[in-house]
Amino acid sequence: MNINIMDNWKKWVLVSGVIALLSVLIMLVVGLNFGIHFTGGIGVQVELGEDVNTEDVREVLASLTVEDMDGESVSLENSFVQSIDESEFYIRTIPLPEDSRVELLNSLEDSFPGYSRGEVEDIGPQVGQELIRNALLSLLVAAVILILYISYRFQLLFAISALCALVFDILIVLLVFSIFNIELNTPFVAAILTIVGYSINDTIVVFDRVRENLKYKAKESDSEIVNTSISQTIVRSVNTSLTTILVLGSLLFLGGETLQPFAIPLFFGVISGTYSSIFVASPVWLALRNKSAKKAA
Amino acid sequence: MIRWKSLIALAVFVAIVVGVTVFAIPVIERDMNLGLDLQGGVYVLLQAVETERSEVTDESLSGTIEVLRNRVDQLGVTEPLIQQEGSDRIRIEIADADQDPEHVLELIGQTAQLEFLNAEGEVAFSGANLVDAGVTFNEFNQPVVSLELDDEGSRIFEELTRIHSQTGESIPIQLDGEVISSPVPQETITGGQAVISGVGNVDDAAILASLLRSGALPLELEQLEVRSVGPELGSRALQASLYAGLFGLGLVMLFMIIFYRVPGLIAAFSLLIYLLLVMFSMLGIGVVLSLPGIAGLILTIGMAVDANVIIFERIKEEIRNGKTLKSGLESGFRRAKTTILDSNITTLIVAAVLFSMGAGPIRGFAVTLSIGVVVSMFTALFITRILLSVVVNSNLIKNTKLFGVR
Numbered sequence: 001m002n003i004n005i006m007d008n009w010k011k012w013v014l015v016s017g018v019i020a021l022l023s024v025l026i027m028l029v030v031g032l033n034f035g036i037h038f039t040g041g042i043g044v045q046v047e048l049g050e051d052v053n054t055e056d057v058r059e060v061l062a063s064l065t066v067e068d069m070d071g072e073s074v075s076l077e078n079s080f081v082q083s084i085d086e087s088e089f090y091i092r093t094i095p096l097p098e099d100s101r102v103e104l105l106n107s108l109e110d111s112f113p114g115y116s117r118g119e120v121e122d123i124g125p126q127v128g129q130e131l132i133r134n135a136l137l138s139l140l141v142a143a144v145i146l147i148l149y150i151s152y153r154f155q156l157l158f159a160i161s162a163l164c165a166l167v168f169d170i171l172i173v174l175l176v177f178s179i180f181n182i183e184l185n186t187p188f189v190a191a192i193l194t195i196v197g198y199s200i201n202d203t204i205v206v207f208d209r210v211r212e213n214l215k216y217k218a219k220e221s222d223s224e225i226v227n228t229s230i231s232q233t234i235v236r237s238v239n240t241s242l243t244t245i246l247v248l249g250s251l252l253f254l255g256g257e258t259l260q261p262f263a264i265p266l267f268f269g270v271i272s273g274t275y276s277s278i279f280v281a282s283p284v285w286l287a288l289r290n291k292s293a294k295k296a297a
Numbered sequence: 298m299i300r301w302k303s304l305i306a307l308a309v310f311v312a313i314v315v316g317v318t319v320f321a322i323p324v325i326e327r328d329m330n331l332g333l334d335l336q337g338g339v340y341v342l343l344q345a346v347e348t349e350r351s352e353v354t355d356e357s358l359s360g361t362i363e364v365l366r367n368r369v370d371q372l373g374v375t376e377p378l379i380q381q382e383g384s385d386r387i388r389i390e391i392a393d394a395d396q397d398p399e400h401v402l403e404l405i406g407q408t409a410q411l412e413f414l415n416a417e418g419e420v421a422f423s424g425a426n427l428v429d430a431g432v433t434f435n436e437f438n439q440p441v442v443s444l445e446l447d448d449e450g451s452r453i454f455e456e457l458t459r460i461h462s463q464t465g466e467s468i469p470i471q472l473d474g475e476v477i478s479s480p481v482p483q484e485t486i487t488g489g490q491a492v493i494s495g496v497g498n499v500d501d502a503a504i505l506a507s508l509l510r511s512g513a514l515p516l517e518l519e520q521l522e523v524r525s526v527g528p529e530l531g532s533r534a535l536q537a538s539l540y541a542g543l544f545g546l547g548l549v550m551l552f553m554i555i556f557y558r559v560p561g562l563i564a565a566f567s568l569l570i571y572l573l574l575v576m577f578s579m580l581g582i583g584v585v586l587s588l589p590g591i592a593g594l595i596l597t598i599g600m601a602v603d604a605n606v607i608i609f610e611r612i613k614e615e616i617r618n619g620k621t622l623k624s625g626l627e628s629g630f631r632r633a634k635t636t637i638l639d640s641n642i643t644t645l646i647v648a649a650v651l652f653s654m655g656a657g658p659i660r661g662f663a664v665t666l667s668i669g670v671v672v673s674m675f676t677a678l679f680i681t682r683i684l685l686s687v688v689v690n691s692n693l694i695k696n697t698k699l700f701g702v703r
Contacts, residue, residue: 122523204640244599247545256537
């Protein structure tokens with residue numbers, strides 16, 4: 001199999017750049033759904049009975065006035081109510097002190113005969129801010145160490161290109177979270193981190209071939225070398241993505257609702273990781289290499 | 298000529314692995330620590346707050362943890378987890394779905410600061426002078442909390458009762474600043490035995506006694522995060538993810554066998570060994586398996602074959618370039634090794650950063666990821682290699698088509 005992609009490397013840089021830009025735009029318009037792990041608040045999963053609908057739940061919440069964290073009276077009317085199952089509901093409100101939380105649960109229990117409590121989460125606003133800060137900080141630190149390692153084992157240009165592919169994949173995963181309106185909670189952090197590992201892994205396999213071919217096929221031009229390397233690794237890239245997607249697919253269809261927010265973004269992230277190693281990392285490397293060659297000349 | 302010795306060795310090895318698998322499944326099922334999200338339970342994250350009474354130090358935190366442990370033990374749950382997190386936080390995990398989170402919070406939230414007041418309304422002595430507390434019944438057959446005081450407490454209490462029995466004034470007993478009982482002593486009480494009456498029913502008295510026994514919390518605590526998972530949700534999640542994992546595993550094995558034939562079969566077998574090793578490593582380190590962890594683990598099933606795929610593709614290439622099966626195998630493995638090392642070390646770097654900087658679930662995820670990466674490299678570079686060489690050396694296979702080479 002011989003693939004010729006790099007003759008048009010400028011086109012691929014452009015296409016990938018436009019995809020990345022569009023992702024950012026869509027995200028800005030649609031917005032991200034920050035869950036309570038990030039914003040803080042109360043999340044309650046309850047079973048309320050067969051004939052209950054979202055309006056009934058909202059009515060009960062509207063009739064409820066409780067004290068918030070600052071001791072001021074607030075209505076819970078604007079809480080987020082989502083029906084999960086026929087009789088199951090997810091209710092999300094602002095952070096509340098202990099007494100108010102008990103009041104909320106009690107009034108649900110009193111109003112609905114079929115009440116039974118599922119998952120209850122109560123997270124202070126401070127924890128969420130720390131989660132964001134920590135996740136961002138670890139991503140930054142990881143990026144710096146990765147650049148150092150790849151520069152040491154390969155070259156700086158490879159490191160920068162791999163990082164571009166990484167940013168691209170993170171954008172795609174964020175876009176999926178935004179479009180599917182999936183809440184950003186702890187699984188989100190795990191999903192992003194998994195994709196970071198996957199993306200870098202995929203890119204390195206291609207670059208490893210480029211490095212090898214640079215050594216043994218010195219006569220060929222850079223774009224020929226990249227083409228050869230992609231041709232040599234494409235079956236591997238496709239097969240590994242395929243096995244990973246097979247597993248993610250079964251998670252998606254058999255894993256139940258709880259795993260879906262994790263599986264959906266990963267599904268797209270893995271596809272993006274395969275794409276980006278070929279159509280982002282490789283052309284960016286070629287672009288940087290051409291530039292530095294010109295400078296040297 | 299077929300070498301039967303190699304084939305017999307292979308058969309014995311396969312038999313051993315299958316045997317270990319059968320033996321291991323119940324052990325893994327029994328000993329694996331499941332997270333709250335999988336078996337239900339209560340999770341509380343507390344923030345220690347500095348007060349006039351005490352500063353937040355490692356000592357005061359560990360003292361607080363000790364008191365909390367005593368209190369949580371009252372619940373009678375197995376292996377509650379009470380740990381310091383960061384420099385000023387305490388994490389409590391009670392993996393028991395039957396626990397009511399409100400009850401747990403009530404128990405850990407009370408400060409249990411006991412104070413006896415004198416006639417001027419000042420604190421005469423406090424719970425610090427307490428040696429033991431228990432439940433008994435008074436002459437009206439009502440439950441009361443009996444207190445045993447230390448020498449200093451006994452002395453002050455004796456003095457207090459002597460004065461108050463003369464004046465007929467009551468001695469207010471405060472718990473956390475609230476008067477819970479104000480008995481009027483009839484006589485001077487010596488020997489350091491005091492009782493608190495009017496404490497409700499036997500259960501209330503027992504809780505109060507145990508709170509007093511475990512002592513006051515050295516630090517004030519604030520709830521940052523409370524989570525509880527019902528038993529049904531947890532077991533449903535566990536079952537669903539198990540089915541998904543098994544199904545995905547089957548699909549991946551099938552794919553590998555169809556695409557790579559003989560090596561694929563060996564890769565499928567290595568994958569089984571991979572899962573066993575990962576499970577045993579997790580048991581050995583004592584990793585708590587939670588939902589993100591399982592999801593990560595299932596995901597690594599797809600990724601674990603990556604090293605195999607890299608190796609097999611290399612071998613195919615070498616054979617296509619005219620090498621024999623045997624030498625193709627050799628050079629294929631050798632050349633795939635650097636690729637596998639470089640690509641996996643980058644993933645390990647990510648995992649290491651996550652482990653050192655992340656908290657709670659992120660750390661668990663990092664550990665699972667690292668174990669998966671290391672074990673998958675091991676099974677691909679050693680197990681797959683040995684099995685593949687044995688098969689090739691046995692001369693059973695000569696046709697390169699059985700290696701997926703077209």
